Amino acid sequence: MNRRTVSLTTLAVTTALSLAACGSEEPDAPAKGSGKETVPTVPASSAPASDGRPAVELPSDLSYTFDWPKTGDKEKDAVLADSEQSIKAVDQAIVNQNALDKAYLYYYEGEAAAQTERFIQAYVDAKARVTGKYRYYNPAVQVRDGGEASLVYCEDQSKAFDMYLKDRKVNKTPVTENSHVLDTTQLRKNDRGVWVITKLLSERGHDQCQP
Helix, strand or coil: CCCCCHHHCCCCCCCCCCCCCCCCCCCCCCCCCCCEEECCCCCEEEECCCCCCCCEEEECCEEEEEECCCCCCHHHHHHHHHHHHHHHHHHHHHHHCCCCCHHHHCCECHHHHHHHHHHHHHHHHHCEEEEEEEEEEEEEEEEECCCEEEEEEEEEEEEEEEEECCCCEEECCCCCHHHEEEEEEEEEECCCCCEEEEEEEEEECCHHHCC
8 A cells, every 4th residue: 555664565565544654664574773772661542533533543643734724614624634644543443453343434435445445454464563654744625515525635654663473573664756746536425425435546655746
């Protein structure tokens, strides 16, 4: 998946979830020249459930900055809000080591859900999860008739990495142009009023997202 490290991209190169910065190799073979740090056990932070949406609980070594202010349009802002929760829900599934975690399945369906399940399962198989800081910026949201929408945005993975659960070692990777990713999602509003992701694609190193 393009939103994570190279070692975990082979299962679904078009997936646009949120994983660590690019550059690492296999989980048992860290990238050459990368450092390893140990992350202490930390308490979880949580986002409360609202309007029937699932609560998302994440460890405090994971943080997110969403530089996409409200548009003033009710539906566009709903797309942004649900997309924000969908990103965090996938990371919760990775932290929980559960490829069928209910929270992310609330926000993904069809092709996107299948891609996401494979993506999370790669982390489960590697006994790894993500850590660090993610930043999301330059959103462009469109809402169309018939309850369909698209969201394109950039993702900065330069301060996000893989952590292996056995020893809690973090695989530090160098920052390159590929640390910045252009993510494209297609969404639809379901019967519960939730904007769910049906298709997703990411392009690592896209010019539009370079600092």
